[in-house]
Amino acid sequence: MSKYKISGNKASSDNGKTEERGGRSCVRYKCGLLSTIQDVLQQRTNWVEVKDDGEWDFNWCDVGWLRExxxxxxxxxxxRINHFRNHYELTRKNLMVKNLKRYQKNLEKEVGRAEASKCDFFPCTFALPSEYHLFVEEFNRSPGSIWIMKPVAKSQGKGIFLFRKLKDVIEWKKERAEEQKDSAHVENYVSQRYIENPYLINGRKFDLRVYVLVTSYVPLKAWLYRDGFAxxxxxxxxxxxxxxxxxxxxxxxVQKTAPDYDPEKGCKWQMQQLRxxxxxxxxxxxxxxxxxxxxNIFIRSLQSVQKVIINDKHCFELYGYDILLDQNLKPWLIEVNASPSHTPSSQEDYGMKYRLLEDTLNVxxxxxxxxxEEKRVGGYDLMWNNGPVYREDSGLQTCGSLCFTANTYLGCVNDREKQLRHLFKPFPFQKKL
Structure with missing residues (x-):
């Protein structure tokens, strides 16, 4: 359970009650994680936790529970449950790249090279050991370049290293073979060209964590959260x-283990500050x-797996996107997380993640x-609903007509409490469960 708290924060409609669902006056939930999500669920009005094998209406589980x-x-x-059955098609590093490459190839064949070029947002990547020879060919074309090796199914920086020389990979391969000779499971990695010219602030590298909520793949319905962080x-x-x-x-x-890490300052900027x-x-x-x-990255990446994800009306997914900017302000997709960490690093971080999770439950x-029919719920803006969702910027004129842009407000003001009060205000024909 988090040491950080938001006091007196109840997520409920203004009429203060939950209508009965099938004779029950509460939502029975199950939660397998001890983090901010547990705090959010406990604060929901008329939500009751069930233990062990009790029947539940809502399950926030880890991917291990899902698999089993x-x-x-x-x-x-x-x-409702918080993962799609084969979420890993987008969140496992090798499969994400495989699906993006296939999607890009199909676009070029069906629509043309110009449209396919809009998928040029992920670094050159090879799956190892299966594409080792292809990797070596590419490596030899640009001697001296830096590459980064990552295990496909790990997070938090585990098992990652950078290299310039092929002999480092050869030695690494021997070490891995020795470690895994008695194991039936061979750990897969990706080798990815390192972004050598990252955008720096005060001389330091950073990446962005952005949250995208998918409530359906068929049709595709995706929401973008206004908050996030660098x-x-x-x-x-x-x-x-x-x-x-x-x-x-x-x-x-990784950063919180650095010798000079200051837990009071942390190592994050809120998205609004960065913007x-x-x-x-x-x-x-x-x-x-x-x-x-x-x-474009968020939508194209979701479309790349739309035909392979097993869509299920019971499922939704809160993805954590990791985006890196280079010095030309080009965004690169580094990876997508199926279980983005909800463990806070500061009180401010706890507040942001609490609001994110609360609004996830609201959606x-x-x-x-x-x-x-809503285009906004709390801090979420609907950006795709079986097609692009637009907002109308009446202040902009183009050839005498209104200018329409995507309904996204990443890094903009998040006046979610005001919006939720308006959205959930009681009215005579309030929809019943």
Whole structure:
């Protein structure tokens, strides 16, 4: 359970009650994680935790529980669970790249090279050991380049290292073979071209954590959260030392072990702070273009797995996207997380994650308070609903007509409490469960 708290915060409709669902006056939930999500669930009005094998309406589980239990669990119409069955098609590093490459190839064949080029947002990547020879060919084309090796199914910076020389990989392969000779499971890795020119602030590298909520793949329905954060390294960036993990890896789990890490200051900027900084330095138009390019990454990556994800009306997924900016302000997709950490690193971080999770539950709408036509719920903006969702910017004129842009507000003001009060205000024909 988190040491951070938000006091007196109840997520409920203004009429203060939950209508009965099938004769029950509460939502029965199960939660397998001890983090901020547990706090959020406990604060929901008329939500009751069930233990062990008790019947539940809502389950926030880890992927291990999903793998072992999903196929053996009967779910009634109203039941919801926080992962799609094969979520790993997007969140496992090798499969993400495989699906993106296939999607890009199909676009080029069906629509043309110009459209396929819009998928040029992930670094050159090879799956190992299966694509080792292809990797070596590419490696030899650009001697001296830096590559990064990552295990496909690990997080928090575990097992990652950078290298310039092929002999480092050959030695690594021998070590891995020795370690795994008695194991039936061979751990897969990806080798990825390292972004050698990252955008720096105060000489330090950072990446972005952005939250995307998918409530359906068929049709695709995706929401983008306004808040997020930038994660900074604690050491000034240099290519002269590729062995310094505190310089090159921005994972909080890595940075908080740095000798000079200050837990009071942390290593994060809120997304709004970063957007203000970049806008002040580069101008509004440039940064709006940057954020539109990130919108493209979110949608294209989801479309790349749309046909392979097993869509299930009981499922939703809260993805944590990791985006890196290079010095030309080009965004790169580094990876997508199926279980983005909800463990807070500060009181501010706890507040942001608490609001994110609270609004996730508001969108999933176990209480049945929404109409299904909403374009905004709390801090979430609907960016795709079987097609692009647009917002109308009446202040902009193009050839005498209104200018329409995507309904995304990443890094903009998040006046969620005001919006939720308006959204959930009681009215005579309030939708019942």
């Amino acid at each position: 239990n999903f196929d053996h669990t009967y779910m009634e119409e109203h039941v 994660r900074f390294s604690s050491t000034r960036f240099s290519l002269s030392s590729i062995d310094d993990k505190y310089m090159h890896l921005t994972n909080v789990s 203000r900084y970049l806008t002040a330095k580069h101008g509004r138009e440039v940064i709006e273009t940057l954020f539109k390019e990130m919108d 999933v709408d176990m209480e049945g308070r929404l109409t299904g």
